[in-house]
Every structure is written in structure tokens, then in C-alpha cells.
Amino acid sequence: MDSIVTSMATIAGCTLPTPCGPFSILADDDCVLAAGFVENAQLLTALLDPSRRHSPIRDAPTHRALLAIQAYMDGEPAAPASIAVIQPGPPFAARVLRALSLIPPGQTMLYKELAALAGNPRAQRAAGSACARNKIAIFIPCHRAVPADNRVGGYAYGSERKSWLLQHECATTKKECIVVRG
Secondary structure, eight states: OOOOOOOOEEEEEEEETTTTTTTEEEEEEESEEESSSSOGGGGGGGGGGGGGTSOOEEEEETTTTHHHHHHHHHTTTGGGSSSOOOOOHHHHHHHHHHHHHHHHHHOEEEEEHHHHHTTTTTTEEEEEEETTTTTTTTSOOOOGOOOTTTTTOOTTTTTHHHHHHHHHHHHHHHOOOOOOOO
């Protein structure tokens, strides 16, 4: 009897040190699947689409996504925007995540403005929830969305880290920015 062999596409995983802690990335050949401030890329597998969670992960230290994060940390805050990402989710959340990419580095947008940009001005809580569920930190810049009181607000990897990212972008874009601690 012939056995059925299924092959799972390999995912590239890498981690690099940054000024605000280790940053890990999971990507396939075409795009980033998950990224965040964790010390080991394997820890990001829980964020993957269920169909990819058991794919083998290989170390890939020169992946384009890694180079984009290095460029970001070295003062090129727009570098991650050039990398393709994929993040399945409901339609409004997908529109919110696309809208986040329209916020220029060094600037912030209120959740209510983000909701309007995504097509539903009354859905600021849903916009905030979409940001909270973002699985691809920095590449999808959810750190640029802030609450109505203009505090830094929440961030999956801590408000201190969100504040650092915003201050880093302000410094590298040479824009006058005020980042209030959350």
C-alpha cells in the first residue's frame, strides 16, 4: 500500500538583537508571517495561521525581512514597509492593518481616526482590537496607533517598547514629536 506523503513548506525563522530587545521573524519565501519582540523565533509559531503552525522552521539570518529590521533600527524607519506580509483575519481588521501602513514613520494616529480610515468611523474599539491582534510587529506599525487621550496606550510587547519605537522614529525622521509615556 502506498503511503501518502505530505510536505510542509519550510518557514524561515531568525532573531536579532535590537536596542529594545530581541526581535524575531517568521517568513516564507514571499512574505512575513509573524514578527515580534521575543527571544526565539519558535515562540512566534502560536501566532501563525493554524495551517502553518507545524511547518518546519529553518534558521535564515539573511532574509530580506531581517535586513529591513536592521535598517529600521539603524535609522531607516520606512524600510519594513517594503516587505510583503500576510495576516489572515476578518475584513474590517484587514482594512485596519492596511490603514496602519499609511501612517508615516514618526507620526501617530488616534484609534478613532484609524477606524474612519478603515471605513467605519464608529468602530474605534474594533480598530484597537485589530491593532492588539497584529501578529507582525513593526512591519505592520500598530505602535503608531494611540488612544484618544494621546497616551502611548497598550502594546503587545509593552508600552515602554512602544514608546521607544515612537521616539526612535521621531529621532530618525527628524520630526518634532511628543511621545507621552502611557
